[in-house]
Amino acid sequence: MNTGQLLRGATAFIAVLSLVSSTAKAKVDVSPKDYQVAESLQKVFESVAEKVKPAVVNISTVSEVRVSHPPIPPEFRDFFHEFGIPFPQFPNKFKTRALGSGFIVKVKDGWAYILTNNHVVANAKKIRVKLSDGSVYKAKVVGKDPKTDVALIKIKVGNKKVPVVELGDSNNIKVGEFVIAVGNPYGLNWTVTHGIVSAKGRHGLGLNPIEDFIQTDAAINPGNSGGPLCDIHGKVIGINSAIVREAQGLGFAVPINIAKKVMNDLLKYGKVIRGWLGVYIEDVSPDLAQKFNVKGGVLVTKVMPGSPAEKGGLKSGDIIVKYNGEDVKNVADLQLKVINTPPGRRVPVTIIRDGKTMVLNVKIGQMPGTENLATVDLMSKFGLSVQKLTPELRKRLGIPNWVKNGVIVTSVKPGSPAEDAGLREGDIIVEAGITPRSLKPVRKVDDLIKVIKQSGSSGVLLKVVRGEGVFYVVLKPEE
Known part of the structure; x- marks a missing residue:
């Protein structure tokens, strides 16, 4: 390095030092009003934290995960047998634990109701809720909705006062x-x-x-x-x-x-009710908008046979631009508008067909397969599934003619309360009640669910038909 390079380097270093020195000496003027604004915003956050935190809960769950093991080749089993070593048994299920959050939204009749995500409690065998005061409760699922990832659970708090958001x-x-x-x-x-x-x-x-x-x-x-x-x-x-x-x-x-x-x-x-139109739709892209000579909306690509849309006059190729008087922005927007419409309500649907604007009066139906998730959850606790006894099932299964109504047990989970009670696949549940005097006919699944909800931990008394015989069982929830 020559003298000139040294001088240039020194000059640059001195310039940097001067800049740093001037920056360090710079003064930022902060007025009392500036502090007041910052303190006001800080107080808002503090206020929200104090207001909301007591109603927020900690949710811990225990779930059971089942695994399938590949078949073991016979030579491996022979090897262990030859040397007198017990063949290892691989577990086909194991437990997992998870944490989540929730918040208390309602207290009624000694129960505190908590909103959370469905994925927090979806497969949980046990749910525990910890309140902000440190108290811990067992929780029950009221219902779940995987479509929106929302679940409602509850805990028994009795006369205890708990905060609500x-x-x-x-x-x-x-x-x-x-x-x-x-x-x-x-x-x-x-x-x-x-x-x-x-x-x-x-x-x-x-x-x-x-x-x-x-x-x-x-x-x-x-x-x-x-x-x-x-x-x-x-x-x-x-x-x-x-x-x-x-x-x-x-x-x-x-x-x-x-x-x-x-x-x-x-x-x-006890379930989520959603409106249903019955169409396949797609967003109107700029190219489609040019071809169909429209500015927006959604394109109907297919109309389901027998759906509210077909009955209301909608056809493939229609552009839906308004629903119930509101502009339709995209597919998601129309879906939300429809599912939030009570089934049975008539709604004006504005469409463009062959360049002409039309208004159709469509009676919204109920979404097929609308999740009776509270029912599914209740039945899963007892380890059985049931369905209404239809004429087709009666004929196919040879049900006696004297059995007029009931629900048929379609499956029983091994080791479940249903199996412990003696129920089998093919049994017909014809009556249900909490006591012998309260027994009532079971004509549909909801009749059974209604009694189960009322029974609590005491269990439900069932009158069951199997073949030509009749017997009674007490179905209790799992401890």
């Missing part, structure tokens, strides 16, 4: 609003994080069959699932549901308005 209106939130998430990430109980609403109406993520997510950058991690996403007033606007593991700062919450409908349906009907 206030539910907001997710339809009124704006992108950019502050939000606060509360939950138990990685088992770190009652963690509070904050961020903003990054986007609304996110769909097509492949997380749920029905998607209308709120996207947020509030920190959400495993264990947050089922916890509340709140606005700055402490009202719950969503249920924290999912994260994108490959990215930072991307969290998704189920809008509380969707969860409220699921909750209300489960409490009122």
Whole structure:
């Protein structure tokens, strides 16, 4: 290095030192008003945390996972036998434990009702709920809805006063609003994080069959699932549901308005009721819009035979641009509008057909296979499945003519309460009650479910027909 290079290096170093020195001496003027603004925002977050945290719960579950082992070649078994070594037995099931969050939304008749995610409790054999005061309770599933990833569970609190969250209106939130998430990430109980609403109406993520997510950058991690996403007033606007593991700062919450409908349906009907139109649809791309000479809407690609859409006059090739007077933005938007319409209601559907605008009056039906998830859950606890006794089943199974009504047992799980009670596949349950005097005819599955719900831990008395014989059993829930 020559003298010139040394001088240039020294000059540059002195310049950097001068810049650092001037920067260090720079003064930022902060007025008392600036501090007041920051303190006011801080107090808002503190207020929300104090208001919401007591109603947030920690949910721990125990699930049973079954595994299938490949067949063992005979030569391996012979090897162990030859040397007198017992052949190892591989377990075909094992237990897993998981953590999640939830929040108390209602207290009635000594029961506290808790909203959470379906995936938190979906396959759980045991569910325990820990409240903010440290008390722990066994929880029961009221109902589950995999389509929206929402579940409702309950705990028996008796006369104990427990805090309840206030539910907001997710339809009124704006992108950019502050939000606060509360939950138990990685088992770190009652963690509070904050961020903003990054986007609304996110769909097509492949997380749920029905998607209308709120996207947020509030920190959400495993264990947050089922916890509340709140606005700055402490009202719950969503249920924290999912994260994108490959990215930072991307969290998704189920809008509380969707969860409220699921909750209300489960409490009122024991299942989720959804409207049904009966069409296959796709978004109108710019190319399709040009070909069909439209500006938006969704394209009907197929109409299901016998569906409300067919009865209402919809045809393949129609462009649905309005539903019940509201513009149709895309496929997800129309799906949400339809499923939230009570079955039986007539709705004006505006379409464009061959360049002409038409309004059809369509009577919305009920979605086929609408999940009677509370029923499925109740029946699974006893280890049996049943279905209504139809004329076809009566003829195929040779059911005696004197058996007029009932539900037929279609399967019994080994080791279940149903098997312990002596029930078998093919049995006909004709009457059910809590006591002999309260026995009533079972004409459909809901009749049986109604009695099971009322029976509690005492079990339900069943009158059963098997072949030409009749007997009684007491079906008790698993301890």
